[in-house]
Amino acid sequence: MFGRIKSEKSTSEKKASNIQDYDDKFQTAIEEQKDIPTEVRPIFDFYAYKLVCPEITNSHDVINTVISDILTDIGKHSPKYLSYITELKSSIDISRFPSLEFITNNFSDKYPNLKDKLAAVMYTQNEANKTQEFLDNAPKDVSNLTYSEYYSKIIECYQLLINLSYDDSIEEYTRIAKLAKQSREQLHQIIEQGKSHQKIDKQFHKEYGDTLEKLLKHVSKKRTNRLDLTICDLMVFDVLTTCESLKKLGVSYSKDPTRTKKKRKQNGYIANFYSLDMPNGLTSEIQLQSLYRYEYGEYGPAAHHKMENGLKKRTLFKRPKNKSKYADWAEKQFKALPRYFTYRGNGYVEVHSTLQNFRKYYDCKDKSEVQTYVEFIAQHDVDLLDSHLIQFSLDDTSPLNKSTKANNSAEER
Amino acid sequence: MSLDSNTFRERNKQHPIRKNALENFSKVTNFSVSKDVRRYMYQVMATIGLELERKFPNTVHFDDNRF
Known part of the structure; x- marks a missing residue:
């Protein structure tokens, strides 16, 4: 899990954009004699966290913990049901999924979404299991396959990759479907040439032999992408809504549907968003992604800097030829740079150095650019070159001092 | 007119x-970028992480150096 603080440049751009949106709505409201909007949309992601889910191997444990927590919560609010709830808790069988009937009968009133969430877990788990079965039976040695078997396996892989995509990610599965179509055509040609029952020859193996291997690896990577997100969604929701330490810190989970939402983009960008309200009017968002989707959105087809309009390209400002202007150049980079921090486990948070932030955010191909930047930071504040660790514990719950004034004039770097 | x-x-x-x-x-x-507020934001993240580790000890591991 890591977090980032929005850069100065991005914050001011977002402020300007939100004011522009407001002015447009204002103008339309006046022209159409409708109610004038009274609020400019605030910026919710000034502080944002990203949680990348691990591959979940023990979904039953997770579900039982979540259900047990929900039962405790019901018990707190309805003490008269305590004995009934204790009985229910003991009836949860860790070795198997609770049935949807059990969920409907016991939780539908207070937790109407739970049934849907668990149904999604069951569906995605089934999908992951089927994929695993396919992978277990996949050929270990491609050279023993016939042409027909080889292409059939490739087509099956593409079909699985489509099944493991989200319905909304049209660009993603259209791209895979095109590749599947090509493979079907190739298979057709092989059949026409009468080679379908022949074993693949050495030349073919040399040229195309690793295609199936690569596809199998891809299927294996994508196998749990939907299951992981659905399970982690249960876990994060459980922690955000029941954690006492968070409450003591003054953090509350926002139920505003415009802020707590699921993003399913056509390009395959998939994430769940949760929003936290904090003291002093601060808000923060948590973005949850499976590891597969994180990599897909960071380095793959859904990467931000690959957006068509190019506005969000993470390119460096052009370094001036005149060395005396380097400081201005580096200052500009600095203002456009988010600050990252990462949770390393056991209460440790690593605050990244400016140089690490620079490397993480920009695609620096030219080493001399990095060197120039390092020199600038060193002149500015040598501490920025080093990352550092801070440890917290669950008992350390002093809320944000309300006298801490919100202040946008960066008092320190 | x-x-x-x-x-x-x-x-x-x-x-x-x-x-x-x-x-x-x-x-x-x-928004503030003061040290206090930053530390608070780190603490919120650490609290979420610790709670996830406590509740789901066999599931959550935050030792991935990719991030």
Whole structure:
């Protein structure tokens, strides 16, 4: 899990954009004699966290913990049901999924979404299991396959990759479907040439032999992408809504549907968003992604800097030829740079150095650019070159001092 | 006499509702980058992480150096 603080440049751009949106709505409201909007949309992601889910191997444990927590919560609010709830808790069988009937009968009133969430877990788990079965039976040695078997396996892989995509990610599965179509055509040609029952020859193996291997690896990577997100969604929701330490810190989970939402983009960008309200009017968002989707959105087809309009390209400002202007150049980079921090486990948070932030955010191909930047930071504040660790514990719950004034004039770097 | 769109916009900028909306927006977006607030944000993240580790000990591991 890591977090980032929005850069100065991005914050001011977002402020300007939100004011522009407001002015447009204002103008339309006046022209159409409708109610004038009274609020400019605030910026919710000034502080944002990203949680990348691990591959979940023990979904039953997770579900039982979540259900047990929900039962405790019901018990707190309805003490008269305590004995009934204790009985229910003991009836949860860790070795198997609770049935949807059990969920409907016991939780539908207070937790109407739970049934849907668990149904999604069951569906995605089934999908992951089927994929695993396919992978277990996949050929270990491609050279023993016939042409027909080889292409059939490739087509099956593409079909699985489509099944493991989200319905909304049209660009993603259209791209895979095109590749599947090509493979079907190739298979057709092989059949026409009468080679379908022949074993693949050495030349073919040399040229195309690793295609199936690569596809199998891809299927294996994508196998749990939907299951992981659905399970982690249960876990994060459980922690955000029941954690006492968070409450003591003054953090509350926002139920505003415009802020707590699921993003399913056509390009395959998939994430769940949760929003936290904090003291002093601060808000923060948590973005949850499976590891597969994180990599897909960071380095793959859904990467931000690959957006068509190019506005969000993470390119460096052009370094001036005149060395005396380097400081201005580096200052500009600095203002456009988010600050990252990462949770390393056991209460440790690593605050990244400016140089690490620079490397993480920009695609620096030219080493001399990095060197120039390092020199600038060193002149500015040598501490920025080093990352550092801070440890917290669950008992350390002093809320944000309300006298801490919100202040946008960066008092320190 | 009809006013063009730009003139309308200029006039609207002085509208009390707009002025109020912008004032409130300025308050909630006047974010702090102070050390205290930053530390608090780290603490919130650590609390979520610790709680996830406590509740789901066999599931959550935050030792991935990719991030």
